[in-house]
Amino acid sequence: MSFKDLHIIKPLLRAVADSGYDEPTLIQQRCIPSILEKKDVIASAQTGTGKTASFALPILQLLFDKQDAPKRGKKVRALIISPTRELAVQINNNFKTYAKYTNLRSTVIFGGTSIEPQIDILKKGVDILIATPGRLLDLHKQDYVNLDYIETLVLDEADLMLDMGFIDDVKKIERLCPETKQTLLFSATIPYKVEQLANSILNEPQRIDVTPSKSIASDxxxxxxxxxxxxxxxxxxxxxxxxxxxxxxxxxxxxxxxxxxxxxxxxxxxxxxxxxxxxxxxxxxxxxxxxxxxxxxxxxxxxxxxxxxxxxxxxxxxxxxxxxxxxxxxxxxxxxxxxxxxxxxxxxxxxxxxxxxxxxxxxxNVQIPIEDIHPYPLDPKARPIVHKKKGSKYKKGRKGEGSKKKKKRWY
Missing domain, CATH: 3.40.50.300 (P-loop containing nucleotide triphosphate hydrolases)
Structure with a gap:
C-alpha cells in the first residue's frame, strides 16, 4: 500500500515523499481513512509507529479547502492536546513538515516559558494549535484562544495524560469545543480509565488496535x-x-x-x-x-x-x-x-x-520502531540489488551464413 492508495492529496504526498517515506505504517493505514470520513477514533499504538502522521495528514487534508484566511484572520480549527512540552514540540514539527506545500499554519503553546511570544503568534492566527492542557486553559481564560471553531480535537498519549492528573483539564477543554467536532484519542495502552474517558467524550468511535499481538512478550x-x-x-x-x-x-x-x-x-x-x-x-x-x-x-x-x-x-x-x-x-x-x-x-x-x-x-500487529541515527543509513528509496547473469551476446540458435555453408552434412 502507498500513501496514494489512502487518497492523500498531492501537496501532502509531496511533503511525505520529501521526508523519505514511501509506504504508510500499520497505524497510518488503519487511521487515515477513518479520520478522513470524519469518524471519531480511539487508537492504541506504541510511540515510534508513525502515530503523529496518522492524524496530522488527514487533519491537514480536511482543512486544506479552508486554508486561505478570511479578512478576519485564521481560526483555530484543529486542536491537539499533549501531556508534555517535548511531545507537543515534536507534534508541531511534524505538522510543519507535512504542511510544507500548503498555506496551513500551526503553532505550539506550553507552560514553563514566556507567554508573550505565544500570544503574538496566536493574534496573527493559526489553523492548528498544539498545546499542553494548563497553558491552553490559561490562554483561553485570557481570551487569546477561541475554541468555538474547532472541527477536530486530538488527545495524544491519553494514558500518560491521565497518569499526570490532567483528566479534569481534558474534560474542561472538550466541553469548550463545539459538540459537532470530531474527536480522536491516541494511547499506548487502553486501561479502564482511558476507556471511561473515551466513552464519555467520543461518539460511536472506531476502535483501532496496533499494539503487539500476544505472541510477543511485553518485556x-x-x-x-x-x-x-x-x-x-x-x-x-x-x-x-x-x-x-x-x-x-x-x-x-x-x-x-x-x-x-x-x-x-x-x-x-x-x-x-x-x-x-x-x-x-x-x-x-x-x-x-x-x-x-x-x-x-x-x-x-x-x-x-x-x-x-x-x-x-x-x-x-x-x-x-x-x-x-x-x-x-x-x-x-x-x-x-x-x-x-x-x-x-x-x-x-x-x-x-x-x-x-x-x-x-x-x-x-505492531510497527517496529525505527532507529535511523547510525553511521550506515539506507537510502529510503534504495531498491534491492539484482544480480543478473550475463549471457552470450549472440542470440541462441542463430548461425552465420558462412558457418552453415562450411558445415559438412552426414547425409
Whole structure:
C-alpha cells in the first residue's frame, strides 16, 4: 500500500515523499481513512509507529479547502492536546513538515516559558494549535484562544495524560469545543480509565488496535535499523561497541554467513562461538555451554541449529539476516525477555528484506520502531540489488551464413 492508495492529496504526498517515506505504517493505514470520513477514533499504538502522521495528514487534508484566511484572520480549527512540552514540540514539527506545500499554519503553546511570544503568534492566527492542557486553559481564560471553531480535537498519549492528573483539564477543554467536532484519542495502552474517558467524550468511535499481538512478550523491546547489505557487518560492530551489551544471540540465515561473522568478530577481539547444521552435536553443546557459563558472551546461530536450545538469561537477540517467515521472527526474539527479564531485539534490514519486515509487522500487529541515527543509513528509496547473469551476446540458435555453408552434412 502507498500513501496514494489512502487518497492523500498531492501537496501532502509531496511533503511525505520529501521526508523519505514511501509506504504508510500499520497505524497510518488503519487511521487515515477513518479520520478522513470524519469518524471519531480511539487508537492504541506504541510511540515510534508513525502515530503523529496518522492524524496530522488527514487533519491537514480536511482543512486544506479552508486554508486561505478570511479578512478576519485564521481560526483555530484543529486542536491537539499533549501531556508534555517535548511531545507537543515534536507534534508541531511534524505538522510543519507535512504542511510544507500548503498555506496551513500551526503553532505550539506550553507552560514553563514566556507567554508573550505565544500570544503574538496566536493574534496573527493559526489553523492548528498544539498545546499542553494548563497553558491552553490559561490562554483561553485570557481570551487569546477561541475554541468555538474547532472541527477536530486530538488527545495524544491519553494514558500518560491521565497518569499526570490532567483528566479534569481534558474534560474542561472538550466541553469548550463545539459538540459537532470530531474527536480522536491516541494511547499506548487502553486501561479502564482511558476507556471511561473515551466513552464519555467520543461518539460511536472506531476502535483501532496496533499494539503487539500476544505472541510477543511485553518485556521485549524491538528496534529496526535500515542498512545497505554491504554495511551490515560494520553496523553490527558499531552496535556491539556502543549499544548492545550482555549476552547476545545473533541469527544468520546461512552456515557460511555464521562462519564469516564469527571470524570477523573474533578478529575484532570479541568472545564468540557459533552453532549451525555442519557442526556435530557435541561441538554444538560445547559452544552452548561456553555461552551459558559466560566464557563467551556472543553466540551466532542459524534457525535450524537454534531450535530447542534453552537460554534463560539473554539480554539481546540480533537478527543479522531477517527471516522470510514471520513465525521464525517471533520464535527468535522470544528467546529474550523471559522469566520477567527485560530483553531487546535488534533487526538489521537491507533493501531486499523490506518485504520480510512488512510481513512480520502485519503478523505481529505492531510497527517496529525505527532507529535511523547510525553511521550506515539506507537510502529510503534504495531498491534491492539484482544480480543478473550475463549471457552470450549472440542470440541462441542463430548461425552465420558462412558457418552453415562450411558445415559438412552426414547425409
Amino acid at each position: 521485549i523491546s524491538q528496534i529496526l535499523y535500515y542498512v545497505p547489505k554491504r554495511h551490515k557487518i560494520e553496523l553490527c560492530l558499531h552496535l556491539l561497541r556502543n549499544t548492545i551489551k550482555g549476552s547476545i544471540l545473533i541469527f544468520r540465515r546461512t552456515k557460511f554467513g555464521v562462519d564469516k561473522l564469527e571470524k570477523t568478530l573474533l578478529k575484532n577481539g570479541y568472545k564468540v562461538d557459533s552453532i549451525h547444521g555442519d557442526k556435530n552435536q557435541s561441538d554444538r553443546q560445547t559452544a552452548l555451554n561456553k555461552f551459558k557459563n559466560g566464557y563467551v558472551n556472543i553466540l551466532i546461530a542459524t534457525d535450524v541449529a537454534a531450535r530447542g536450545i534453552d537460554i534463560n538469561e539473554l539480554d539481546a537477540v540480533v537478527n543479522f539476516d531477517l527471516p522470510n517467515i514471520p513465525e521464525t521472527y517471533v520464535h527468535r526474539i522470544g528467546r529474550t525477555g523471559r522469566a520477567g527479564n527485560i530483553g531487546t531485539a535488534y533487526s538489521l534490514c537491507s533493501a531486499d528484506e523490506k518485504t520480510y519486515i512488512k510481513k512480520i509487522q502485519e503478523s505481529i
